[in-house]
Amino acid sequence: MNELILVIVALPLIAAVLASLVQEKSAKSIAILGSAIACLVSIFGITTGGTIDRGFHHVFNAPWLPKLGLMFSFGLDGMSSLLVLLTTFLTVIAVIVIPAPKSAVRAYYLSILVAGALTNVAFASLNILLFYIAFEAALIPVLMSIGMFGGGDRSKAAIQFFVFTVIGSLLLLSAIIGLRIATGTFDYLTLKDLVAAGVVDPSLLRWFAIASFIAFATKAAVVPLHAWLGRAYINTPTGMLLLLSGAMAKLGVYGLIRFTLPLGGEFAESLVPLIVTLGAVSVIYGAFVAAAQTDIKAVIAFSSISHMGYIVIGAVVGDDAARSGSVLQMLNHGITTGALFICCDFISRYRGSRQVTALGGIWSDSPLFSRLLLLFTFSSVALPLTNGFVGEFLILLGAFHKFPYQTAIASAGAVGSAVYMLWMIQRSIYGGSKSEGSKVISLGVSERSVLLALALMIIGIGVAPSPLLAIASDNGHKVGAAMQPEVK
Amino acid sequence: MNFSDIHAAGAPILMAVGGCVVLLTDLASKRSATRKFGTFLAILFCVAAMVCSYTLAGQLRTAFSNGIAVEGLVVTMQILLAAIAAVTIVASSEILQSFHLPKGEYRALIMLASAGAMVLVQSLDLVNAFVGIEIMSVAFYVLAGYRRAQAASEEAGAKYFLMGAFVSAILLFGIALIYGSVGLAMKANGLELPQGYSFTNIVTISKAIHDVPGFGTSPLFLLGAVMLVGSLMFKAGVAPFHMVAPDVYQGAPAPIAGFLATTSKVAAFTILMRFFTIMAGADTGAAFKVIVIGFALLSIIVGNTGAANQKSIKRLFGYSSVAHAGYIVLGLLASLGAESQAAAITAVTFYIVAYAITTIGSFAVVAWLGKDGEDADAISAYRGLGKRNLGAAVTLGIFLLSLSGIPLTVGFLSKLGVFMALLSSGGTWIAVVALIGSAIGLYAYLRVISEMFFYDSSQQETASSDGASKLVAVSAATLVIVMGVFPSQALLPSFEASVAAPPVSGDEVK
Numbered sequence: 001m002n003e004l005i006l007v008i009v010a011l012p013l014i015a016a017v018l019a020s021l022v023q024e025k026s027a028k029s030i031a032i033l034g035s036a037i038a039c040l041v042s043i044f045g046i047t048t049g050g051t052i053d054r055g056f057h058h059v060f061n062a063p064w065l066p067k068l069g070l071m072f073s074f075g076l077d078g079m080s081s082l083l084v085l086l087t088t089f090l091t092v093i094a095v096i097v098i099p100a101p102k103s104a105v106r107a108y109y110l111s112i113l114v115a116g117a118l119t120n121v122a123f124a125s126l127n128i129l130l131f132y133i134a135f136e137a138a139l140i141p142v143l144m145s146i147g148m149f150g151g152g153d154r155s156k157a158a159i160q161f162f163v164f165t166v167i168g169s170l171l172l173l174s175a176i177i178g179l180r181i182a183t184g185t186f187d188y189l190t191l192k193d194l195v196a197a198g199v200v201d202p203s204l205l206r207w208f209a210i211a212s213f214i215a216f217a218t219k220a221a222v223v224p225l226h227a228w229l230g231r232a233y234i235n236t237p238t239g240m241l242l243l244l245s246g247a248m249a250k251l252g253v254y255g256l257i258r259f260t261l262p263l264g265g266e267f268a269e270s271l272v273p274l275i276v277t278l279g280a281v282s283v284i285y286g287a288f289v290a291a292a293q294t295d296i297k298a299v300i301a302f303s304s305i306s307h308m309g310y311i312v313i314g315a316v317v318g319d320d321a322a323r324s325g326s327v328l329q330m331l332n333h334g335i336t337t338g339a340l341f342i343c344c345d346f347i348s349r350y351r352g353s354r355q356v357t358a359l360g361g362i363w364s365d366s367p368l369f370s371r372l373l374l375l376f377t378f379s380s381v382a383l384p385l386t387n388g389f390v391g392e393f394l395i396l397l398g399a400f401h402k403f404p405y406q407t408a409i410a411s412a413g414a415v416g417s418a419v420y421m422l423w424m425i426q427r428s429i430y431g432g433s434k435s436e437g438s439k440v441i442s443l444g445v446s447e448r449s450v451l452l453a454l455a456l457m458i459i460g461i462g463v464a465p466s467p468l469l470a471i472a473s474d475n476g477h478k479v480g481a482a483m484q485p486e487v488k
Numbered sequence: 489m490n491f492s493d494i495h496a497a498g499a500p501i502l503m504a505v506g507g508c509v510v511l512l513t514d515l516a517s518k519r520s521a522t523r524k525f526g527t528f529l530a531i532l533f534c535v536a537a538m539v540c541s542y543t544l545a546g547q548l549r550t551a552f553s554n555g556i557a558v559e560g561l562v563v564t565m566q567i568l569l570a571a572i573a574a575v576t577i578v579a580s581s582e583i584l585q586s587f588h589l590p591k592g593e594y595r596a597l598i599m600l601a602s603a604g605a606m607v608l609v610q611s612l613d614l615v616n617a618f619v620g621i622e623i624m625s626v627a628f629y630v631l632a633g634y635r636r637a638q639a640a641s642e643e644a645g646a647k648y649f650l651m652g653a654f655v656s657a658i659l660l661f662g663i664a665l666i667y668g669s670v671g672l673a674m675k676a677n678g679l680e681l682p683q684g685y686s687f688t689n690i691v692t693i694s695k696a697i698h699d700v701p702g703f704g705t706s707p708l709f710l711l712g713a714v715m716l717v718g719s720l721m722f723k724a725g726v727a728p729f730h731m732v733a734p735d736v737y738q739g740a741p742a743p744i745a746g747f748l749a750t751t752s753k754v755a756a757f758t759i760l761m762r763f764f765t766i767m768a769g770a771d772t773g774a775a776f777k778v779i780v781i782g783f784a785l786l787s788i789i790v791g792n793t794g795a796a797n798q799k800s801i802k803r804l805f806g807y808s809s810v811a812h813a814g815y816i817v818l819g820l821l822a823s824l825g826a827e828s829q830a831a832a833i834t835a836v837t838f839y840i841v842a843y844a845i846t847t848i849g850s851f852a853v854v855a856w857l858g859k860d861g862e863d864a865d866a867i868s869a870y871r872g873l874g875k876r877n878l879g880a881a882v883t884l885g886i887f888l889l890s891l892s893g894i895p896l897t898v899g900f901l902s903k904l905g906v907f908m909a910l911l912s913s914g915g916t917w918i919a920v921v922a923l924i925g926s927a928i929g930l931y932a933y934l935r936v937i938s939e940m941f942f943y944d945s946s947q948q949e950t951a952s953s954d955g956a957s958k959l960v961a962v963s964a965a966t967l968v969i970v971m972g973v974f975p976s977q978a979l980l981p982s983f984e985a986s987v988a989a990p991p992v993s994g995d996e997v998k
Binding site: 068132134136137139143144147159163170171173174177180207 | 874889894895896900901904905907908911912916919920923924926927930931934935937938941942943974975
């Protein structure tokens, strides 16, 4: 079963090729089929199995360009298998629930399926050059998707998004090459052992820590590297946005946990207070900017900065509970924000506007939809018994005894999120409709079942988080792991 | 001179003879009959040159009193040059037809330019290199101004000629200085001239650099070396000698522009690579290295910023070629380090091949989308191309992504190779400046992608009739992807050959 990840990656890619060859009306079914099977297969990824190497299961190795040190090296631990599952899941719901733009149906599905597959390559890769290639190549389908199917400001949004993230990743590339020259390998596990053994030039590790932090913080939209996010999220078509905000932004946090901290040496440890502070600033900044928006998509987009702030804090703070919470919260954020963006898409499709000033009356018109939306909002503001509570609570709990001030500031952001989210809901859902002749939001069977499934997950994780937490705690950072190389 | 000598110089001889044959057949036969037959004849000679070059692979041999040398690198580059010539001849048939330009002369000029470039890449003696560069350049001047009726083309030709002739003089002066300095140094130190080598031979110069103390830093030699390197950098379109490149590429018809951009770089950078390998590990003082770093970074910055706000796509490619020349010079810089030399030579070779394929393809798209032979030059003409002509838009998109170095294209691997060689020779801050340049360049290429895919167009469907250009563009795009994903299958073996047989060093003499 070591080829598991190949199957998970190949299925959407095959579906993508087929979907771009067949007639437009069959493209959707093929896209659903391919991504759904991949999602089912990826459930097997979270169970331990296959070859096991230094904490990773389903380890797969095959040469690609051995002369350059580029290998198809894959392996999953708890963290990466959860993120792979999240990516495949978001791909399925994106193709099921969001209708493709009529102008280019096949290109639309092609971009979503390819983006999902490449993101999974990055999550599962144990070769750091392969990770980089997938990390950067996954930007192309997003670029095309924003540019071709995005909102009014799409060209600018697409270029800004691409240039910003590529500058970050070019720095990462230079750091990766530096590591390769110093150690002669791109293999992650070997690199980790070498760095832990202290045989790599510290100045190189310092450069790696700085460059990879910039790259990953840009991806995760940590203030002040968040500037691309607003315009990009608002203009990205919802289907791709599920992947971009739900899965690909997680690559940033994932990179911090997997690469920056273990491979950055002591200097990376010394960056932690800075990163935690920036995370806390992101929480507050995101909340303020979100509160100032009147476009509900923009509110959710900027709330993402705030939520990613928590996740980043939990990822780097160096506490096992906080890190597990952070990994779990990546999953939660993918689900919750995805659900909110889907609702936002429904509202703008049926009501013809996303401005809170033009909405209202949804609570009485569409009872099921608006109650689900309220539940998603509760999850977003981390109310107890929803999934958001578990993640944020663990993060704050774990972070508090190390960075009390930053954690206290970040906790204040939780209050902020309740304010802006509930205010948005109050203005857009309740009361009478503010515009004449708006359509009632009626959900089809598939739309209804997707939203209900998301709601079930939110409550399920909120009530019984321990199975997922157990998996999330397997993230390559066991206590003392950074100090001594693990024995095979 | 014997058969072995002629065999070693077979490729340029075949190209030169082919050029003459094509010219004479054109003269002897009726106009209408020559179009297909002339092309066929020209291609035949190009293929023969490739085959001849290929039979020399895997061995190191010198010929014509050590005036030329053939090894893996030369074979790779000669095959590439012949392929570029053949592809250009195929792709140009449409424009020649539309503008009623003479065809026989055109094919002959392409082949003669290619023959000159081939002489240049295989020359071991700097005098031969000069002869090669002149054969190539004179043909280039005519080609740049080949569309005589058009002012831009005439201007390009005249500019190119004036600048080129001036630079040739500097090159010659540099060679003379090197000749003098080598001779003086060897006499003063009582060294014998190696048997069968002249003072301008690379082998002799290498011996002087490595055996005569202080030679590498002597002002006379350094002045000569800088003049030599500088004038070759001009031929390769490196900043600050780049001014003429965008003008020439914009003025010349697209297939010719593609030919000029690639052939000149292949030829000039190959001989530079040879010159740099003998400088490797020698004490040449800081000045030489600083000048080379200056060439590289200036090109990267000027090229990428110049490309950023162009209205003409051919000018954009012109500036882009300046930037890419800069990256190649970075690779050359790495080849000065003794440890990174092998990696640097492989990287530069791969970069040159990758750049040639991408550039030929890009210009072919410009010709493909043209109407009545006029190139689709204005970037605004590409608005909404994804809706009108998806195939062309995707093809050009692949080239643009490759030029900006995005993974899964050949442009990524070639940049990766150069940066790996550069960083292992210890140029961290240089690499960072180069990366910033790449980011600026990215914007330039994205603008075109944005025009093609992100806007609707009000223009009508452009009916493209240029099947040959289309064929060239699509096959080049396929190569860009294939080489970007599986370079080992496509081309890597030949590069390994070039590393296995490093260019002649002083050791051969003893």
